[in-house]
Amino acid sequence: MSRELLTLNDLEFIEHPVNKNVKIAYILTHKDDKVDITSAIVKIPKGQSIPEHSHDVYDIICPLSGKGKMWVENVGEFEIKKGVFVKVPPHTKHRVFDVEEDLEIYDIFSSYVV
Numbered sequence: 001m002s003r004e005l006l007t008l009n010d011l012e013f014i015e016h017p018v019n020k021n022v023k024i025a026y027i028l029t030h031k032d033d034k035v036d037i038t039s040a041i042v043k044i045p046k047g048q049s050i051p052e053h054s055h056d057v058y059d060i061i062c063p064l065s066g067k068g069k070m071w072v073e074n075v076g077e078f079e080i081k082k083g084v085f086v087k088v089p090p091h092t093k094h095r096v097f098d099v100e101e102d103l104e105i106y107d108i109f110s111s112y113v114v
Helices: none
Strands: 014-016 019-028 037-044 050-053 058-072 076-081 086-088 094-110
Touching: 019 050, 037 058, 076 094
Parallel strands: none
Antiparallel strands: 014 019, 019 037, 037 094, 050 094, 058 076, 058 086, 058 094
């Protein structure tokens, strides 16, 4: 299948850099696609977490399925699940925890938000 049309089965999931039990598959990257964003699918199993961290760019989080909690600096703690969209500004601390149901997230990293 071409890189322009992908299914979840086409993606290569690797260990997340901060938790080896969390998996990430990159869809669009500067390295491979010469674009100014990175997009990925992140799979966080029930009971796992992503510790507090920040990025130099916007992190736009769009849960596709599952349920857990998220904390974002200057916002607080809230539930994340399908239908909740989170825009984390650059250099803002955030984390995902209390994953009650396997979370599958579409994640976009960009320095541009139009």
